[in-house]
Amino acid sequence: MTVNADPAELAKFSELAHRWWDPESEFRPLHDINPLRLEWIDAQCPLAGRRVLDVGCGGGILADSMARKGASVLGIDLAAKALKVAQLHALEAQTPGIEYREISVEALAAEAPASFDAVTCMEMLEHVPDPASAVRACAALVKPGGWVFFSTINRNAKAFLFAIVGAEYVLGLLPRGTHEYLKFIRPSELASHCRAAGLGLSQMRGLEYNPLTRRYKLSGDTSVNYLLAARKA
Known part of the structure; x- marks a missing residue:
């Protein structure tokens, strides 16, 4: 199976891995938005007692917070250094009900279909070569009636101005080169991928x-x- 990952993207996040849990680092935006996305997810799919998969978990910011809401969480990523940071943080913080694996979402879908009550895939689709493949795998992994949550960036002139020029070059919220405009995904495109995946x-x-x-x-x-x-129906 060809792995749906860009080696340059994995290297980019691996280089910064040791800074994942520094709230004043390059990952500050993830720390700042995490309470919002956590509550949004929990409002639609109460996390307590659920089996949840976090795809592209990085250093574990969202995965850790979902576990603290009472979910049993598996975080997966292909950036080995980021995963090691996530595992170390879980040990140090004594986070209950969380584990991490270095595996692609497509490989896990083939191994354990329909195994999760909810799947989250946040800030990842714009970093992989084939986002539709990742969406299909997420759909395959969730149980019937289960939830899948995505977050990504729209592709238009405003998004280029705000997410790249503004966030990376003017405000310095993200390292330069974090995003590539042509990898951004319009809502209509993501909606189409979702419908095609059931x-x-x-x-x-x-x-x-x-x-x-x-x-x-x-x-x-x-x-x-x-x-x-x-x-999922």
């Missing part, structure tokens, strides 16, 4: 950043960052 769309929300207050909020504006919730 997922019914439930909700879409935008994620906005105010550079003056340095705060994020969920909104109806999906023109830049957005989250999509889908459910």
Whole structure:
């Protein structure tokens, strides 16, 4: 099986792995948005007692918080250094109900289909060569009636200005080169991938950043960052 991953992307995040849990590091945006996305997920699919998969978990920021909500969480990623950081943090913080594996989502889908109550795939689709393949694998991994949650970046002029020029070059919220514009995904494209994979769309929300207050909020504006919730029939 050809692995659906870009070696350059994996290397990029591996180089920064030791900084995942520093809230003032390059990963500050992930720390800042995590409470918003956690509550959004939990509001639609209460996490306590659920078996949850976090795809592209990186250093484990979302996976750890979902476990603390009472979920049994498996985090998967192909960036080995980031996974080691996630595992070390779970040990140090004594996070209950969490484990990590270095495996692709497609390989896990072949190994353990329909095994999870919910699957999260946040800030990952814009970093893989074939996002539709990742969506299909996420759909295969969730049980009938289960939830799949995605977040990614829209592809338009405003998204280029805000997510690349603004976030990477002007405000310095992210390292330069974090994102490639042509890998951004329009909501219509992601919705189409979901439908083709047997997922019914439930909700879409935008994620906005105010550079003056340095705060994020969920909104109806999906023109830049957005989250999509889908459910398997």
